[in-house]
Amino acid sequence: MRELAEQTGRFVARGRTAREVPKRRSLRTAHAWRTCLSTVGGGRVMKPLGNERRHYWLLKRMAQTTGADPVAARANGYLDCADWSRMVQRCRGCAWRDACDRWLAETTAAPAAPKPCRNRAALALMKLDAQLSAAPVS
Incomplete structure (x- = not known):
């Protein structure tokens, strides 16, 4: 142009x-x-990524709201720094980020992340890992 x-x-x-x-x-x-x-990107128009710091805190709040524990996942060897960085990067590229902020403001606890969340599966696995590590071994 x-x-x-x-x-x-x-x-x-x-x-x-x-x-x-x-x-x-x-x-x-x-x-x-x-x-x-x-x-590029499977027929979608590329959009700019969101602010790193904002999405770091959005992801932390999403993990807290869904009951996932990134600290426990790191201690158990499930999550390393590179995995967490990729999760933040996925969050930065999410098209649902404005609605995510509203959802987190309205919701105090949820069994799982909402369907549009790009980290829904990773947060569910993190939550499952926390539940399994907290369960007593018989």
């Missing part, structure tokens, strides 16, 4: 009309970019 603006500016500066701007090439380039961006 910047290329189109630069070309248009050059043509206008030379005293030419807008009809002389090579639109066909520029429109083809713009269409190629739109097609490329819309097909």
Whole structure:
């Protein structure tokens, strides 16, 4: 798009009309970019990731609300720093982040994370790990 603006500016500066701007090439380039961006990631348009710190705390609150214990999971060897980092990264890319904030504000305890949560399975496994490690061995 910047290329189109630069070309248009050059043509206008030379005293030419807008009809002389090579639109066909520029429109083809713009269409190629739109097609490329819309097909990356399985046909979804790429969106910017959210703030790391905000999503770290959203994930901590989600774990607390669902009863998952990341500290116990780390102590039991289920969760390492790389896994936690990937969970935060998934949270940052989630499209449900605004509704997540509202859901966490309205909910004090839940048996599982809501369906749109990208970390739902990992939090459920973390919760199961905490329950199994707390259960007495007979």
